Amino acid sequence: MTVFGGQTAAVRARAVTPSHWPLSRWTLLTGTALALLLNLGGPTKGVAQDAVAERPLSAINWLTQSLDAPRSTPTALVPSPSSRDDISENALPEDVTSGPIDAPRIDAVGLLSTAQTGLPRDLWGASKALDLSRRLTSISQNTDLLPASRRLLNTLILAELDPPLGIQNDGRLFLARVDALLSQGLIEEADALMQRAGSDAPEVFRRSFDAKLLMGTENEACAQLKTTRGLSPALPTRIFCLARDGDWRAAALTLETSTALGLISIDDGNLLARFLDPELFEGEPALPIPDAPTPLTFTMMDAIGEPIPTQSLPLAFAQSDLRQTSGWKLRATAAERLARVGALTPNRWLGIWSEHLPAASGGIWDRIEALQRFETALNTGDPNGVSHSLGRVWTEMGESGLQIVFADLFAQKLSDAPLAGEAADVAFEVALLSPSYEIIAANWDKPLSKNAAFARDIALGEAPSERIFEARKRAIVDGFRNTGIPVRLSGLVQSNRLGEAILRAIELLEGGATGDLDELTDALQFFRAVGLEATARRAALEILLLERRG
Structure with a gap:
């Protein structure tokens, strides 16, 4: 018998899918119930589409559509004025957003202080938020970053830094930072960053809701939805949270009503019906696995006993496999996948791999x-x-x-x-x-062998004095011998865009790790010139020693 939320399916109020409905059940939908659905479940499909705000540049395509269009737009994370049409659509006055004068700047929120990172608060300087967001998104989507690149990238993402000069407090850069963490599987860090921001903006809530689903703390997500004003949950989210809150009758009624009105897709309706009462469907074929499941779909499929394998899903989903309820092989495989990219601490990886003696061989x-x-x-x-x-x-x-x-x-x-x-x-x-x-x-x-002696010199920050014939080693040595800012990065530095130059240098380093030796030299030279000595040394050592980088 399936157990979910501490209750067995036998004690739940029964939800009925459209194919099981007697026609007389429609007469039970009173005006009060219908009003409850429309008022609390958000606007209908046509209204929602008219009111959808501008989609953030860095939006992840697997995020749950947990909210309908907000009734009011919070101060932070509103579309920038330049993105709006200057032509009025009617004679009504425009909506006015307001907030306290001393409200925190969401783009400045971070988890690491300047004392911890050693970075200046004005690192972003005169860069445009759009340019920074694009670079953050592009770099974080590379699943094979050098560990040195990943460490530096995440330090920039988590650092407390002033927003770029002249930027409006629209949260574009903040969302790009959160998405970069989520794409790397760093769910706890992303969740902590969003909690620190304390924003009620819909786009922040969507990410927070999904992070909590994947961490197994969905009750917190539903409680936040229930207590935050101005958030209008989408119907699947509302039904899910009603069920998690123990109100199975309201959840079933909402599902039945929304399906009858055509406000919910057939696939969502079938999944929600099984989620509310899986016993009703015992013996029936399993639901098809969706091509691109959202965290909400993923969570409900797991709850009904039809879990979706995470191996082909984004890294963030692998975090759910670490729960104690998962089998050891599943947990060990997820731990390997996450630890490889720095999304799991070495000690936790070791702990999972040490839980039992392997009972099989291979792989x-x-x-x-x-x-x-x-x-x-x-x-x-x-x-x-x-x-x-x-x-x-x-x-x-x-x-x-x-x-x-x-x-x-x-x-x-x-x-x-x-x-x-x-x-x-x-x-x-x-x-x-x-x-x-x-x-x-x-x-x-x-x-030490000759190669090991060369690596020791790099570890100590010394460029070997002997003549180097191997091209990759020569590129590394040039990066350590050359001084000053490389020409290709000097324009960014001179125009007060140092942080953007660092992101560009990470891109060059990745290009160098895969064979572009000029980019490798420039990246190492740049890091040393701006004081990121440890990044330069560790990156060079990783390129020398990690054979999988080729």
Whole structure:
């Protein structure tokens, strides 16, 4: 028997799909019930389409349409005046928005202070919000960013920075930042950023609602919807929240009414009916999996016992697989996928992978077995066991893109272990990919190969003096030897658009990592010139050592 929200399906009020309705049931829809639907469920389809506000530049196409057009537009996140038509459509006065004079600037909201990031508050300078939003969106949608690029990008996204000069407080840049976090699977960070903003704007609520669905805190989302004035829930959202609030009768009545009036799609109606009473449909074929499910659809499909696999869905959906109610393989696979892109902490990844002994072989089980064998040897202080298991686990980490995660956890212990030969070489490579790369490199006293010695010089911020023949190494050395702002980025810096120049440099770094060596040199040179030394060093080391980057 399906259990959802603490209640069994047997105690729910029964919802009936159109194909099951007796005609006499329509007579039960009183004027009061119909008014309830129309007043609380938002405007009808035609009215909603007329009132839809300008779609944000960075809107994610899988977001739930949780709201109809708002009855009133909050102060923040309104379309900019330049986007509106200057021709009046009628003689009525325009709507006037208002807010407190000292209202916080939503584009300035962040989770990291300037003391934590070391970035100046006026980093965005004279850039246009549209240009910054486009760059943030473009970079964050790259699923194979260098870890150094991703760290810097997310620092910029989460930083408390003044909005660009002359910008209106319309929230365009804020939404682009939230969407960039969501596209990387950083749901908790996105949710925290939206909570810090404290905005009741519909476009913020849509993202907050979806984030809470994927985190499994949908009750909070529905409570926020219920207590926030000016938000008009779409019908599927209203029915879902009525059910979550325990008002199954109202949910069923709203579903029946909206379906009869043609205000809800057949697919949504079928899913909601099963969500309200799955027992009514026992033995019937499963619903087809939607091509592009929203978090609301995803949540309800899971609730009726027909979960949608997340492997082909955006990263944000994988967070739902981490719940304790999921099977271990599902959780381990999601942990691998999220940790690979920095959307899961190394310790949590390790904890999930250490929960049980693998009961099978092949694929992820081989990676888990190699990790557990290595960790056991390391924790028991067995040098021979570490030496024999290190090479294999490092190869497994490389094939799954988890080298950085592994290095964060084990670099310091490996650097202290009495290793020699090939095992020592691997330990040094692990160290160079960890946050302690500089300290460990400076104190390393074991023999180094020529390639390892080159990497140590980069870790210490030194350009090797000998002549370099390999093109990629030469491009890195040039980036460390050259000084000043590269020509292709100087215009942005000189026009007071330093933050935008940093985003552009991330784009150049990614181009360099995939083969454009001129862009690689310019990116490294730029980062060093503006004081982002750690980014330059770690990016260079990652390009040298992460073979999957090619």
